[in-house]
Amino acid sequence: MTARVTVLYFASLRDVTDMASETFDTAAPDLRVLYIELRARHGFALPVERLRVAVDGAFARWDDAPRDGSEIAFIPPVSGG
Amino acid sequence: MDAPTLAGRFRLSETPFDVASLRAELLDGRVGGYASFEGWVRDHNDGRTVIGLRYEAYETMALAEGERILEDARTRFAIQDARCVHRTGELAIGELAVWVGVTAAHRDAAFAACRFVIDEVKARVPIWKHERYAEGGADWLHPG
Numbered sequence: 001m002t003a004r005v006t007v008l009y010f011a012s013l014r015d016v017t018d019m020a021s022e023t024f025d026t027a028a029p030d031l032r033v034l035y036i037e038l039r040a041r042h043g044f045a046l047p048v049e050r051l052r053v054a055v056d057g058a059f060a061r062w063d064d065a066p067r068d069g070s071e072i073a074f075i076p077p078v079s080g081g
Numbered sequence: 082m083d084a085p086t087l088a089g090r091f092r093l094s095e096t097p098f099d100v101a102s103l104r105a106e107l108l109d110g111r112v113g114g115y116a117s118f119e120g121w122v123r124d125h126n127d128g129r130t131v132i133g134l135r136y137e138a139y140e141t142m143a144l145a146e147g148e149r150i151l152e153d154a155r156t157r158f159a160i161q162d163a164r165c166v167h168r169t170g171e172l173a174i175g176e177l178a179v180w181v182g183v184t185a186a187h188r189d190a191a192f193a194a195c196r197f198v199i200d201e202v203k204a205r206v207p208i209w210k211h212e213r214y215a216e217g218g219a220d221w222l223h224p225g
Contacts, residue, residue: 014137
């Protein structure tokens with residue numbers, strides 16, 4: 001089973017990827033594994049433990065499966081205010 | 082000074098915004114107390130001299146999460162209304178970065194809710210600060 005997803009990159013993650021988003025097919029069983037795969041591919045410094053994950057604009061759980069057509073964002077520690 | 086363009090209670094503004102008009106939006110005969118918080122761009126952080134910064138937001142989620150925080154504040158505290166505007170883009174030292182305004186019949190709830198809103202915004206709204214330093218270099222702030 002694969003799902004076509006769009007992953008959004010922000011802040012230090014975007015600096016590394018040099019792109020705002022990418023769309024691809026993934027066979028990752030959950031969002032944690034998806035991040036681990038992307039971290040290996042792009043060389044992100046931040047480990048999964050320091051991030052949160054959002055799906056379609058709301059915080060989600062790391063053990064959620066990637067849903068076909070969804071927009072996924074890995075959220076580095078925020079620093080607004 | 083532009084008025085923020087989005088009509089929600091939580092807004093993002095790419096340009097400097099006017100606090101007086103935001104305060105005026107909260108005027109209400111039922112209100113006896115108004116508490117506000119302003120966060121300004123500071124010229125130092127963690128021992129380094131800051132010369133400017135940039136805020137980047139995951140805009141659609143930031144707006145949704147910000148609205149959820151203001152809704153939480155109305156549920157938890159006896160307040161009349163709560164609003165927040167956060168800047169994005171390039172900011173200079175001393176510029177207004179974030180504004181929170183809360184109205185209530187009585188001051189205790191206004192103060193408490195104002196504190197709650199700024200703390201929650203800093204904890205969970207997807208906005209990131211990128212600082213530039215006098216000594217050279219720049220960094221994303223990813224606290225924790």
